[in-house]
Amino acid sequence: MNSYIIPFSKITMTDLPKVGGKNASLGEMIQHLSPYGIQVPDGFAVTVDAYHEFISFNCCAPLLNDILNRLDPLSLDNLSDVGGACRKLIAEDVLPEPIQHAITEAYREMEKKYGKNISVAVRSSATAEDLPTASFAGQHDSFLNISGIENILKAVQQCYVSLFNDRAIKYRIDNGFPHLAVYLSVGIQLMVRADKGCAGVAFSIEPENGNENLIYITGAWGLGESVVQGAVNTDEFYLFKPSIEKELRAIVYRTLGNKQQMMIYADNNPKPTQYIDTPTHLRDWYILMDEEIELLGKWCLAIEKHYKMPMDIEWAKDGDSNQLYIVQARPETIHRKKKLSFKEFAIHTNAKPLCTGKAVGRAIVSGRVSIVRSLADAGKVQKGDIIVAEITNPDWNALLRKAVCIVTNKGGRTSHASIVARELGIPAVVGTLIATDVLMDGQIVTVSCAEGDTGYVYDGQLTWEEKTILSEAIPDTRTQVMFILADPEKASYLATLPNQGVGLLRMEFIIANNLQIHPMALVKYNELPDNSEKKQLEALTRHYTDKKIFFIEKLAESLALVASAFYPKDVIVRMSDFKTNEYAQLLGGKQFEPKEENPMLGFRGANRYYNERYREGFGLECAAIAKARDDMGLTNIKVMIPFCRTIQEGESVLEVMKNFGLEQGKNGLEVYVMIEIPSNVILADQFAQLFDGFSIGSNDLTQLTLGLDRDSEIVSHLFDENNKAVTEMISQAIRAAKRAGIKIGLCGQAPSDHPSFAQFLVEQGIDSISFTPDALLRGIENISEAEKQHNHSLIS
Secondary structure (H helix, E strand, C coil), rough: CCEEEEEEHCCCHHHHHHHHHHHHHHHHHHHCCCHCCCCCCCCEECCHHHHHHHHHHHHHHHHHHHCCCCCCCCCCHHHHHHHHHHHHHHHHCCCHHHHHHHHHHHHHHHHHHHHHCCEEHHHHHHHCCCCCCEEEEEEECCCEECCCHHHHHHHHHHHHHHHHCCCHHHHHHHCHHHHHHHEEEEEEECCCCCHHHHHEEEEEECCCCCCCCEEEEEEEEECCCCHHHHHCHHHHHHHHHHHHHCCCCCCCEEECCCCCHHHECCCCCCCECCCCCCCCHCCCCCCCCHHHHHHHHHHHHHHHHCCCCCEEEEEEEEECCCCCEEEEEEEEEEEECCEEEEEEEECCCCCCCEEEEEEECCCEEEEEEECCCCCCCCCCCCCCEEEEECCCHHHHHHCCCCEEEEECCCCCCHHHHHHHHHHHHEEECCCCHHHHCCCCCCEEEEECCCCCCCCEEEECCCEEEEEEHHHHHCCCCCCEEEEEEECHHHHHCCCCCCCEEEEEHHHHHHHHHHHECCCHHHHHHCCCCCHHHHHHHHHHHHCCCCCCHHHHHHHHHHHCCCCCCCCCCCEECCCCCCCCHHHHHCCCCHCCCCCCCCHHHHHHHHHHHHHCCCCCHHHHHHHHHHHHHHHHHCCCCCEEECCCCCHHHHHHHHHHHHCCCCCCHHCCCCCEEEEECCCCHEEEEEEEECEEEEEHHHHHHHHHCCCCCCCCCCCHHHHCCHHHHHHHHHHHHHHHHHCCCCEEEEEEHHHHHHHHHHHHHHCCCCEEEEEEHHHHHHHHHHHHHHHHHHHHHHCC
């Protein structure tokens, strides 16, 4: 081989100046990661020497300099004209004969190995590309399904042309790269028949919040370009890294995308690829089997460890061979900087959103809608607009910088719109399906990406609270600060805030929101009457022959998403604590729930778990916990039993749990009990011998101690956690826990609302206090001040 060609098998990262970041990484993986079973499609690099020869042969440099010097670097008003002139110059030049010959010979060698007229991907690989500090992702062009040497030679020259795309010129300006000091290599890579299979993107950290415990994999049917472009709503998978290393089940969460389109080869079309509608039966199935997802997860972790940094990875599955491949790997650049501050947002509205999608970023903004269907609409976009589009593409990068938010019909978290939004530090809502239909040009809307995984678009200018918090300004406290959490999709973000774990994860909210089905309706599915409710139930569980497995797997994954985000910190899961009237609202629930005059004091909590009315439903809850702990390795999950009236009830529940494979002490399982009934306090020493920890439920304990209904307007003014009777109950429980040497915490609003109550808890020596996310920072401030005062009083 000459200086113009290097096979991937001969390339490492040390060759980056010769072959660019993309090609250097491909060669590095082939050479060093093949022993791990990682498969990378074969190919070769057309080196930077070839690019230099092309520029020199055609005397381009002085002419390019002259053209680029005309660019107004501040306004960029003439960017389109300058870029167009550069591209015209390169496109009309001639690829020197020695370079053509070298590429032809290398392609002939590939044909000998893989067959005549094979299809390849022709990919740009710049010397400033795929760096830890600047990705250049999407700035230069790549061409798929190219076959025949004449077409390959044309594609190579088109890669050179793309070095002067408007977006690439602007990116170099923004990142301080001299235009003619960025050189281009081209990769010629064997095409994977993902048009018959599937493809997508993976991040070795969670891409939205940078959580390092998780690997994120997304994809769709067909070629991966549809995922990168954001043209399709993808399947998503989260994997837990420690479980990969321990060879346990690592998939902790998944969502099914509708994958409405797929990109395939277009053999009889002037263009090498085309979009088609995805067949209906494929839309309703995940693109990969569990073992394939797990294998990709292992590869992602191995790649991250090799490069010693988080990685952004493209993968593909060949539909002919059913083999998986890694086709690109680059450093992940968004989350490399240490978080020095964060913003806290809170929106209060009962308005119905106009549309929803996946939230990217964490912010709330308001602005004027500007619907963009092509660059022809660029003139109407004003600074501060919310750009609404079917999808976005790299040619829009300069335009998107005017926006305060991006909203798209299609796309997922790795789409172009998502990536650009993260780089610009603005929120986005992607995959709404209907944004361009329900929103209008000039309409004022408010977009909220501060409510978890889902982003909301509301009509009009709403109000919200916004507060910037410096990380260094958040004090450390002796008392552990934990979360009260109900929505698993918020866990990855909340885990980045100051905390010591989750003191209360409310299982019943997960059942109501994510599963929607009464567990006994799944246990006794065949006995349900044929009605509209059963049809809804069947639709939700359509992928499961055994309906009970639906409940176990979906609940386990929701719990696991939280536990993996916070790992290794404790996540205390309270077993379901619906009242009978609330259980009855679940699908299939009415026929399994009695009608009670006072559900608050009726068939709830521990009593349900060993009662034949619900015992088998509780068994499904236990199975979900066991799956998350034992199969997925999330042993930071602890279990909490609510509303346990007597010692005998506690013993019965622990026995039932053991019978269902969830045994206290096995695999380190700790079981806590809620302290929320006066009997829990009066017999606290006995409860402490039975359970591993206490958690005070201040709301129930207050209303049961004072004998009032906190929902009654007539007596609600008497509800007061600071009442002497209540504080004495809490004090007794804390002392009992200290005597027994077990942990005790409190879950409730009072310590954040009332500094005096936080002061009381600190003085009593409580181990932890759990807050809802919106009250966390206020709670930390109250605890910190209380600890200062307590320490001062001890000294004096």
